[in-house]
Amino acid sequence: MIAIDNKLISDEVIEEQFVCDLSRCKGGCCEDGDAGAPLEHDELDELINNYHIIEPYLTSEGKAVINKYGKYTYDTSFGWVTPTIKGEMCAYGYRDAKGILKCAIEQAYNDGKLGWKKPISCHLFPIRIKKSKQDSDLEYVNYEPREDLCAAACKLGKQLKVPVYLFLKESIIRKYGQEFYDTLAATAAHLNNGGQ
Template structure:
C-alpha cells in the first residue's frame, strides 16, 4: 500500500489491468449485485436535479420505483445507494437496441443535457472507496462480470489507475493524481510493481 494525502491506495490498483469491454459484458455492473450504486450524501440532490431531464429515458418499472421510494435508499449496511428495479437494475439504467446497459445520466451528460456525470462510485468502478475516521482507502473490487475488462486490460496493458484517471482526478484532484503517478514511477524503478 501507499498513501497520498489522506488516501491509502492498494497496490492492486497500480498493478492490475482493466479496460471495460461493453461489447462483451453489456454493462452488467449496472444490473448485477445486491444493492444499488453507493452514493455520497451530496449526490442525492444531483440525482434529484437531473431526474426530470432523464425521466423519459428510464423504464416504466424504474419510474414506478422512483415514484414509490425516490432515487435512493439505505441498504442493509445503512449506506445510501441508488434505488433498484426488481432487485437488480439501477433505476438510472437504460438499454440500447443490442441489449447493452448504460447510464441514463451519463448519456444525458455526454449529450450536454446535464452537468452531473454520474455517481462517483459508478465512475470509479472497479475502485471502491472506503471512508474511515482519519483516512480514505481505495481498493480494487474484483467481480466475475468484469472478466472481459480484465482480459482486455491485460491485452492492452492498461493498469486500473490509468483506466480510471478521469474519475480519480474528479474525486481527489489533479495534484493528487500527479502524486500517484510519481509514486508509481518510483515503485516501478524499485521493482515493487
C-alpha cells in the same frame, strides 16, 4: 499500500490492469450487486435537482420504481444508494440496441443536458472506496473487480497493458483532484522503475 494525504491506496490500483469490455460484460455492474449504486451526500441533491432532466431517459420500469421508492433509498450496509428494479438493475439504467446496460444520468450528461456525469461510485468502478470506522478522514481505495463479470475487462487490460489507475484517470481526478492523480502516477512510475 500507498499513502497519499489521508488515502490508503491498495497496490493493485497501480499493479493490476483493467479496461472495461462492454461488448462482453454488457454493463453488468449496473445490475449485479447487493444494492443500487452507492451515493455521496451531495449526489442526493443532484438526483433531486436534476430528475426532470434525467427522467426522459428512464425506462417505464425505472420511473415506476423511483415514483414508488424515491430517487434514492437507504441501505443498512451501503448507505444511500440508487433504487433497483426487482433488486437487480439500477433504476437509472436502460439497455441500448445491442443489449448493453447504460446509465440514463450519463446519457443526459453526454447529450449536454447535465453537468453531473453519474454517481462517482459508478465512475470509479472497479475501485471501491471505504471510509475508516476509526478515523472519519481516512479512506481506503481498493481495486475490487467482480471475479466473473470483470474477467473480460481484466483480460483486455492485460492485452492493452493499461493499469487500473490510468484507465480510471478521469474519475480519480474527479474524486480527488489533479494533484492527487499526479502523485499517484508518479508513485506508479517510481515503483515500476524498481523504486529508483
